[in-house]
Structures are given as C-alpha cells and as structure tokens.
Amino acid sequence: MKRQWKVGEIAKMAGITIRTLRFYDQIGLFSPSDYSPSGYRLYTEKDISRLQQILSLKELGLSLEEIKGVMSGDQLSLSDIVTIQIDRLKENIRMQQKLLHELENVSSRMQRNEPFTVEHVMNIMRTMKMNHEKFFAERKSSMDLHLDRLGEYLDEHPEEPGQGGFKNE
Incomplete structure (x- = not known):
C-alpha cells in the first residue's frame, strides 16, 4: 500500500x-x-x-x-525564471533609487534654505506611497502566516469554555 x-x-x-x-x-x-x-x-x-x-x-x-x-505545462525554463527574478529585483532597486533621489533633492533644498514646491512634495509622496504599499503587502503576508499558525495552534489545542479558553458570554 x-x-x-x-x-x-x-x-x-x-x-x-x-x-x-x-x-x-x-x-x-x-x-x-x-x-x-x-x-x-x-x-x-x-x-x-x-x-x-x-x-x-x-x-x-x-x-x-x-x-x-x-x-500546468506552460514551459518556463530555468533561464526564464531567473530573468523574471532579475526583472523584479531591478524594479525594486529602481523604486529605491527614485526615493533616494527625491530625498536627496529635498535634503539639498533644505540645506540651501530653498522652498519646496507642491511638485517636490507630491513626487516624494508618490514615491513613498509605492514603497509603503510594497512594505505593507509584505507585512500583511507575514501577519497572515502568523495568524495561520495561531489558528492551527488553537485547532490543535481546543479548550473547554470556562477552562482558560474563550468564554461565551
């Protein structure tokens, strides 16, 4: 068997x-x-x-x-997979470099006591939003994993109501 x-x-x-x-x-x-x-x-x-x-x-x-x-049979070679990974890394690097450039621009303006334009602020906000969305998507994935593990633990260790577990009130 x-x-x-x-x-x-x-x-x-x-x-x-x-x-x-x-x-x-x-x-x-x-x-x-x-x-x-x-x-x-x-x-x-x-x-x-x-x-x-x-x-x-x-x-x-x-x-x-x-x-x-x-x-399901769509053929992607190892080379294709590596290329996909490289492209994703390049995009992440590009986004980080853009944010770095925007922040350096702000720092330089601050040191020269130059005013910010609305466009400067909007560029920074857009770039930071893209970075934050990626960060929070990764955090959500991590939290989901922890919640899954907690759910599994609770499934494996059910306790009778009133015996230290959750009470129905």
Whole structure:
C-alpha cells in the first residue's frame, strides 16, 4: 500500500500552513491525490514532489499565477525564471533609487534654505506611497502566516469554555 499523509503532516513537513495548502487546493494549484472515507485530504510522494516544485518556484519570486502556468505545462525554463527574478529585483532597486533621489533633492533644498514646491512634495509622496504599499503587502503576508499558525495552534489545542479558553458570554 502506498504511503499517504494528511494535510497537517504535509504542512508541517513543508513548513507552511494548512490554510496555505487549502488555498492552493481552492485555486487549483495543488490538490490532494485522494481523500479518506471521513473526508481528510491525503497526499502521496508524488504530491510532495509537486509541492516542493511549487515552493521552489515561489522562492524564486514567481507569483502563484505564474507557478500555476509552469505546473500546468506552460514551459518556463530555468533561464526564464531567473530573468523574471532579475526583472523584479531591478524594479525594486529602481523604486529605491527614485526615493533616494527625491530625498536627496529635498535634503539639498533644505540645506540651501530653498522652498519646496507642491511638485517636490507630491513626487516624494508618490514615491513613498509605492514603497509603503510594497512594505505593507509584505507585512500583511507575514501577519497572515502568523495568524495561520495561531489558528492551527488553537485547532490543535481546543479548550473547554470556562477552562482558560474563550468564554461565551
């Protein structure tokens, strides 16, 4: 008989959350090979190999949509994947350099006691907004991971009401 693992076991082995695996299943990126009679998701060694490929592509910076395309047979070579990563890094560097340039411009004007124009302020605000949006998107992703782990912990350690857990009032 083939060895099979439940969703919690796969999540733990891969270092990701159960919620992430459920989401991957929901979007059609990574689904279990089988289900137990009681409805548990069951994964095989082949599934584990597929998940490893998905996580490796994600680590290289591909979006879930890009990964889905690669996994469904759209051919992206290793060279294509590296090029995508390089392009993303260049864009991040470009945004940081733009912000640096704007801030240096402000600093220089301040040192010369020159007034700011509305255009200067708007340029800085636009550039900072782009950087902040990226920062907060990354923070949200991190928070989601922590909330997933908290949810898993609470699922694994349910407590009776009134016994130190949450009280229904």
